[in-house]
Amino acid sequence: xxxxxxxxxxxxxxxxxxxxxxxxxxxxxxxxxxxxxxxxxxxxxxxxxxxxxxxxxxxxxxxxxxxxxxxxxxxxxxxxxxxxxxxxxxxxxxxxxxxxxxxxxxxxxxxxxxxxxxxxxxxxxxxxxxxxxxxxxxxxxxxxxxxxxxxxxxxxxxxxxxxxxxxxxxxxxxxxxxxxxxxxxxxxxxxxxxxxxxxxxxxxxxxxxxxxxxxxxxxxxxxxxxxxxxxxxxxxxxxxxxxxxxxxxxxxxxxxxxxxxxxxxxxxxxxxxxxxxxxxxxxxxxxxxxxxxxxxxxxxxxxxxxxxxxxxxxxxxxxxxxxxxxxxxxxxxxxxxxxxxxxxxxxxxxxxxxxxxxxxxxxxxxxxxxxxxxxxxxxxxxxxxxxxxxxxxxxxxxxxxxxxxxxxxxxxxxxxxxxxxxxxxxxxxxxxxxxxxxxxxxxxxxxxxxxxxxxxxxxxxxxxxxxxxxxxxxxxxxxxxxxxxxxxx
Amino acid sequence: xxxxxxxxxxxxxxxxxxxxxxxxxxxxxxxxxxxxxxxxxxxxxxxxxxxxxxxxxxxxxxxxxxxxxxxxxxxxxxxxxxxxxxxxxxxxxxx
Numbered sequence: 001x002x003x004x005x006x007x008x009x010x011x012x013x014x015x016x017x018x019x020x021x022x023x024x025x026x027x028x029x030x031x032x033x034x035x036x037x038x039x040x041x042x043x044x045x046x047x048x049x050x051x052x053x054x055x056x057x058x059x060x061x062x063x064x065x066x067x068x069x070x071x072x073x074x075x076x077x078x079x080x081x082x083x084x085x086x087x088x089x090x091x092x093x094x095x096x097x098x099x100x101x102x103x104x105x106x107x108x109x110x111x112x113x114x115x116x117x118x119x120x121x122x123x124x125x126x127x128x129x130x131x132x133x134x135x136x137x138x139x140x141x142x143x144x145x146x147x148x149x150x151x152x153x154x155x156x157x158x159x160x161x162x163x164x165x166x167x168x169x170x171x172x173x174x175x176x177x178x179x180x181x182x183x184x185x186x187x188x189x190x191x192x193x194x195x196x197x198x199x200x201x202x203x204x205x206x207x208x209x210x211x212x213x214x215x216x217x218x219x220x221x222x223x224x225x226x227x228x229x230x231x232x233x234x235x236x237x238x239x240x241x242x243x244x245x246x247x248x249x250x251x252x253x254x255x256x257x258x259x260x261x262x263x264x265x266x267x268x269x270x271x272x273x274x275x276x277x278x279x280x281x282x283x284x285x286x287x288x289x290x291x292x293x294x295x296x297x298x299x300x301x302x303x304x305x306x307x308x309x310x311x312x313x314x315x316x317x318x319x320x321x322x323x324x325x326x327x328x329x330x331x332x333x334x335x336x337x338x339x340x341x342x343x344x345x346x347x348x349x350x351x352x353x354x355x356x357x358x359x360x361x362x363x364x365x366x367x368x369x370x371x372x373x374x375x376x377x378x379x380x381x382x383x384x385x386x387x388x389x390x391x392x393x394x395x396x397x398x399x400x401x402x403x404x405x406x407x408x409x410x411x412x413x414x415x416x417x418x419x420x421x422x423x424x425x426x427x428x429x430x431x432x433x434x435x436x437x438x439x440x441x442x443x444x445x446x447x448x449x450x451x452x453x454x455x456x457x458x459x460x461x462x463x464x465x466x467x468x469x470x471x472x473x474x475x476x477x478x479x480x481x482x483x484x485x486x487x488x489x
Numbered sequence: 490x491x492x493x494x495x496x497x498x499x500x501x502x503x504x505x506x507x508x509x510x511x512x513x514x515x516x517x518x519x520x521x522x523x524x525x526x527x528x529x530x531x532x533x534x535x536x537x538x539x540x541x542x543x544x545x546x547x548x549x550x551x552x553x554x555x556x557x558x559x560x561x562x563x564x565x566x567x568x569x570x571x572x573x574x575x576x577x578x579x580x581x582x583x584x
Contacts, residue, residue: 100562198542212541238550242543310525321502328503330577335568342582343503351505356514359504363495364518366502380528382538387531389539420517421524437542462542 003028004168005484008072008225009252011171015061015071022061022071026054026115029073033117033169036489039154040137041164043078044086045118053115060113068232070113075170077161078119079126080106080216081205085116089207090124090134093327093334093353103205104237105174105216112232117170120160124358125324126176126209129184129426130418131159133357141189141411142167142488146451152411155185161219162189168485172220172229178209179312180430182217183442183457188411190444190453190482192226192472194218197462198437199244202237210319211242213312213434221482223443223472227252230465246463254466257473260294264471265399269305272428274408282445282454283405289478290403290471300395300402304387305432311388312431313424314368314381320358321365327353360420389436392461401471402459405429406442410452433459441468446480453482490515490522 003025006014014020030047050073057071081087081099088094102110110116123133130153132138139159141152143166154163158175162185165173175182177195186193194217201216208214218233220226231252236245266287271280291297302308329335329349336348354362368377395402406429433440440459448454456475460467495515499506506514564570569578 097566100559100566101557199544212543236548238548241547241549242541243547244544245548304531307528307531310528313521314525314528325503329568330579331563332566333568339580342580344505345580346503347499347505350503354504359502359506360514360517360521362502362504363498363514364521366498367518367522370498370501377525379538380533381525382540383533383536384528384531386536386539387533389542420521435539 002168002486004032005486006171007222008069008171008220008228011072012070016066022054022057022115023051025071026050026073029117029169032167036167036169039140039142039163039167039169041120041139041160041167041169042075042118043088043090043121043136043160046085046116049085050115050117057113057115067111067113069109069228072114072171073117074109074114075117075120075161075164075173076106077122077158077174077176079122079176079207080174081207082106082119085119087119087207090122090136091353091355091358092135093350095135095334097332099205101205104202104239105206105233108233109174120164120173122160123157124355125207125320126157126178126181127320127358127361128156129180129423131156131185133355135355138414139163140414142485143190143411143452151414152452153188153414155188155411157181158185158219162186162191162193165189165219165221166191166485167489172218172225175217175219176206177215177217177434178213178316179434180427182219183406183430183440184426186219186442187406187455188453191219191221192223192444193442194226194230194465194468195433195440196230196234197439197465199242200234200246200439200463200465202240202243204237204239208323210316211323212319213316223469223476224252224255226441227255227469244463251466251469255469255473257470257477258294259290259471259474262295262401262471263298263399264290264295265298265300265395265402267302267305267402267404268299269302270404270429272408274425274428275405276409278448279405279408279454283403283456286445286456286475286478287403290474293474298399300398302388302391302395302432304384304391307384308388308432308435309424309428311381311384312427312435314377315385317361317365318369318378319365321362321369324358324362357420385435388432392432392436392438396461400460401467404457404459406455406457410448410450410454429457438462439465439468441472443472443475444479444482445475490519
């Protein structure tokens with residue numbers, strides 16, 4: 001038995017029964033990280049902290065005061081501020097930034113007893129779907145095609161989270177999902193990727209991309225582990241004025257995989273021309289399986305889905321231009337060495353500190369918010385956002401959950417070039433949920449002919465994560481088991 | 490996209506763009522702006538904009554000033570400070 005192959009719930013059982021110690025479990029992960037640095041999953045490794053956390057957890061087990069995730073080796077996306085540990089957002093502008101405070105979500109994982117292995121890679125500020133828009137080497141997918149060693153993208157923006165968890169370099173990880181950043185990499189790496197409802201997890205200390213879309217989220221290897229992570233990180237936070245005062249019950253022990261009587265919707269507009277035959281086949285297959293298990297399958301419509309990408313990108317670029325205005329080279333982050341005066345300092349620092357894609361988004365955001373264009377672009381997009389949200393409202397009058405693909409295809413070559421618009425198109429199934437603020441979850445459903453993970457997505461009403469866990473576990477039980485890290489690499 | 494307009498945007502966004510980058514950046518931005526034109530197909534004359542999906546009537550906390558007592562940790566992140574490390578320093582702005 002390899003300790004890094006265990007699920008979180010299996011590891012918690014093993015620790016309780018003293019089959020192995022927290023230090024052994026943590027060290028197994030540190031060794032695995034060292035052996036697979038080529039995945040570029042981590043930006044900053046924190047082995048000393050991990051082993052110190054492990055000793056602390058051992059004391060808790062010894063005293064019988066073990067907390068819910070006591071001793072679980074864990075990683076944070078490098079967007080979550082961690083006190084005293086560099087937090088780069090995958091950018092040069094924050095390359096040297098050491099937060100003097102802790103984000104609420106990472107604080108909750110400290111209090112739940114996790115051992116911090118380090119900070120993982122991402123498309124900078126969450127802007128991307130391949131984890132290549134980072135100033136570090138792009139994270140690599142632990143999977144390769146059968147008999148073909150060509151490296152593949154891990155997906156993004158939370159590529160480091162997915163690469164680490166699929167490869168056995170962490171048992172679970174935080175992600176964020178603004179427009180698919182948790183679900184896309186989960187799809188490509190054969191993991192469960194949750195996008196939480198807007199307002200469920202606090203954004204305090206989570207570096208902002210588009211504030212009305214950003215949802216701190218989670219990745220793990222199965223549905224139960226995801227529910228465990230969710231119940232230990234969700235909850236109202238007075239430090240985030242958009243945080244919802246919703247109860248956080250025990251989700252993980254109350255998953256009900258019986259779908260008898262549930263109404264599950266298939267979105268007819270999701271059958272887009274780019275959808276691969278293999279993903280379409282899985283979608284049909286699991287809809288049929290759910291029907292055979294007693295669910296009622298109903299076709300529903302999101303008539304504005306074809307417009308969702310344009311609305312999403314306009315709004316998030318506008319919000320990004322405002323959020324990223326704070327990087328001015330004055331109080332923290334990169335400052336250009338060549339600036340003669342204050343204005344030049346701003347302009348050169350930002351030119352040197354952001355990658356091209358980030359600059360493009362800031363510039364378009366600035367354009368659509370500027371006088372004369374605000375109504376035609378920004379307000380128009382916000383109205384279309386309302387139409388998408390209304391589509392969902394109507395759909396959820398008829399169904400309890402929606403089943404659709406996560407991505408149109410499996411992972412692709414790491415060196416395959418995409419134009420910005422081709423890159424944005426990856427998010428076709430992602431952004432409707434983000435526009436509407438609802439929750440969604442990617443669930444792996446076996447492998448393609450080429451041996452790559454395929455994924456389906458479940459969506460439910462805002463704050464109805466329990467529905468995702470129920471339907472997700474039903475599908476997980478029907479699907480072939482996914483490979484353990486040691487079977488992947 | 491018109492080069493003068495792009496220069497104006499770059500100034501508003503405080504991002505330096507070299508002359509050699511201007512043309513390519515302008516073209517990429519224009520292709521994205523052409524793509525979002527599709528939204529004009531939709532009649533939204535009677536639709537309210539949706540700017541947030543946060544729950545309504547969220548609780549508010551008291552607006553109380555708190556000191557975090559971390560002046561040094563904050564200044565440690567500064568690219569430049571005065572010689573006594575009490576303030577952020579920037580290039581001179583007044584003659």
